[in-house]
Amino acid sequence: MKVQMRVNGRQVSGEVEGRTLLVTFLRDGQGLTGTHTGCDTSQCGACTVHVDGLQVKSCSMFAAEADGAEVTTIEGMANADGSLSVLQQAFQDHHGLQCGFCTPGMVMAAATLLEQTPEPTEAQVRHHLQGNICRCTGYHNIIKAVMAASGQQVTQVAAE
Amino acid sequence: MYNFDFVKPSTVEEAVAALQDDEAQPLSGGQTLIPSMKQRLNAPGTLVSLLGIEALKGISVSDGVMTIGGTTTHATVAAQADAYPALAYLAGQIGDPAVRNRGTIGGSLANNDPAACYPAAALASGATIVTNTREIAADDFFQGMFTTDLEEGEIITAVKFPIPEAANYQKFEQPASRFALTAVFVAKYADGVRVAITGASEEGVFRWAEAEDALSNSFSAEALSALAVPANDMITDLHGTAEYRAHLCKVLTGRAVSAIS
Ligand SMILES: Cc1cc2nc3c(=O)[nH]c(=O)nc-3n(C[C@H](O)[C@H](O)[C@H](O)COP(=O)(O)OP(=O)(O)OC[C@H]3O[C@@H](n4cnc5c(N)ncnc54)[C@H](O)[C@@H]3O)c2cc1C
Ligand code: FES
Numbered sequence: 001m002k003v004q005m006r007v008n009g010r011q012v013s014g015e016v017e018g019r020t021l022l023v024t025f026l027r028d029g030q031g032l033t034g035t036h037t038g039c040d041t042s043q044c045g046a047c048t049v050h051v052d053g054l055q056v057k058s059c060s061m062f063a064a065e066a067d068g069a070e071v072t073t074i075e076g077m078a079n080a081d082g083s084l085s086v087l088q089q090a091f092q093d094h095h096g097l098q099c100g101f102c103t104p105g106m107v108m109a110a111a112t113l114l115e116q117t118p119e120p121t122e123a124q125v126r127h128h129l130q131g132n133i134c135r136c137t138g139y140h141n142i143i144k145a146v147m148a149a150s151g152q153q154v155t156q157v158a159a160e
Numbered sequence: 161m162y163n164f165d166f167v168k169p170s171t172v173e174e175a176v177a178a179l180q181d182d183e184a185q186p187l188s189g190g191q192t193l194i195p196s197m198k199q200r201l202n203a204p205g206t207l208v209s210l211l212g213i214e215a216l217k218g219i220s221v222s223d224g225v226m227t228i229g230g231t232t233t234h235a236t237v238a239a240q241a242d243a244y245p246a247l248a249y250l251a252g253q254i255g256d257p258a259v260r261n262r263g264t265i266g267g268s269l270a271n272n273d274p275a276a277c278y279p280a281a282a283l284a285s286g287a288t289i290v291t292n293t294r295e296i297a298a299d300d301f302f303q304g305m306f307t308t309d310l311e312e313g314e315i316i317t318a319v320k321f322p323i324p325e326a327a328n329y330q331k332f333e334q335p336a337s338r339f340a341l342t343a344v345f346v347a348k349y350a351d352g353v354r355v356a357i358t359g360a361s362e363e364g365v366f367r368w369a370e371a372e373d374a375l376s377n378s379f380s381a382e383a384l385s386a387l388a389v390p391a392n393d394m395i396t397d398l399h400g401t402a403e404y405r406a407h408l409c410k411v412l413t414g415r416a417v418s419a420i421s
């Protein structure tokens with residue numbers, strides 16, 4: 001069947017099977033390989049994207065379900081001139097990534113939190129990122145990055 | 161995953177017609193069904209998405225009853241069920257934000273996972289599960305792990321919750337899955353107290369009748385002191401033994417009662 005959607009502001013369409021996952025459509029169909037498949041079992045959040053403004057796991061949604069939707073992936077998160085957004089830059093500044101595999105999902109998840117709650121508490125950041133698993137960082141610097149991106153002091157962030 | 165046909169009707173009637181096919185199955189948020197299809201535990205020939213049906217979405221309150229449409233997401237309940245704060249709180253603790261943005265109350269109740277949250281709220285509230293053909297009391301709806309009173313092709317269209325005077329949900333989270341290792345929902349009504357427990361029993365969600373009687377007489381954590389949940393039917397897995405879960409049932413019920421009183 002044919003699906004069409006707006007991805008990062010660009011109208012795209014493609015032929016999919018019923019079982020084609022949104023992540024497969026984005027990666028294999030559109031070449032947007034920033035969205036990662038970490039687990040494929042709905043646990044890790046590496047595949048997080050925004051569909052109509054809501055954060056979802058693109059491995060746990062069919063492409064057909066996103067027909068007509070507005071989709072944003074990590075490729076759509078940088079500033080218009082290609083420089084890193086405040087949130088992305090904060091991940092770099094605070095060592096919020098090591099291997100970087102989880103990072104696209106972390107950024108997409110954190111972005112929705114900051115939209116809803118511009119100055120979250122540390123506890124709110126931790127609660128919001130529960131569905132995003134990182135194998136490397138121990139989370140501490142990810143929390144710092146999100147706090148910093150919201151314009152808050154990071155020296156107060158407790159070590160876990 | 162095996163392939164299937166995908167259809168997205170816009171009315172309940174069209175969905176029911178599409179589900180007449182033996183191989184067809186409803187799809188709501190997909191947060192349970194898609195992972196199980198990937199594991200080939202489930203291989204429907206047609207998936208009938210219910211999310212295109214506007215009439216199944218949303219929350220309303222009248223005469224002390226909150227009615228939640230079958231495909232209302234956990235995120236919507238968390239944000240909008242102000243008239244039933246314990247239920248809004250429960251929805252906000254399910255999984256993570258992405259799961260809450262897709263997962264629905266109808267999908268959760270139809271699935272009846274033994275560690276799911278909503279079954280505890282529905283049973284403790286004496287809710288009514290409304291389908292395309294009938295209304296089912298929560299006491300009759302849950303029939304053991306992953307089993308409900310739903311017929312093939314029957315769709316949950318809404319759930320009606322009588323709003324209690326006070327209620328509280330205590331979830332002891334299994335941190336890897338974020339489901340309940342054991343969780344207790346206590347709801348206090350003018351005519352008595354109801355206590356429902358999820359995550360603990362091999363039989364799925366259940367009411368703890370002795371605690372209900374004791375709390376209906378005297379609503380305090382002390383009223384539970386002489387009681388114990390037998391460990392015989394409790395789940396044992398690598399996260400906790402049957403005895404541990406039985407102990408949690410009592411501790412969490414006490415915490416819920418203390419949080420209310
Ligand atoms: C990482 C993760 C963490 C989670 N944590 C929790 C948790 O803490 N607590 C918790 O309770 N749940 C948890 N869940 C499960 C989640 O709440 C699911 O959303 C829910 O169990 C199923 O709802 P769904 O809308 O996604 O249903 P689907 O996956 O679409 O469907 C589930 C089943 O119900 C049937 N069905 C769907 N809708 C209807 C309907 N309206 N009428 C009749 N049958 C229907 C389907 O055919 C299928 O058999 C978690 C899931 C994940 C992936
Ligand atoms: S790949 Fe989607 S949650 Fe892990």
Ligand code: FES
Nearest residue numbers: 098102134135136
């Ligand atoms: S940085 Fe390696 S998984 Fe998070």
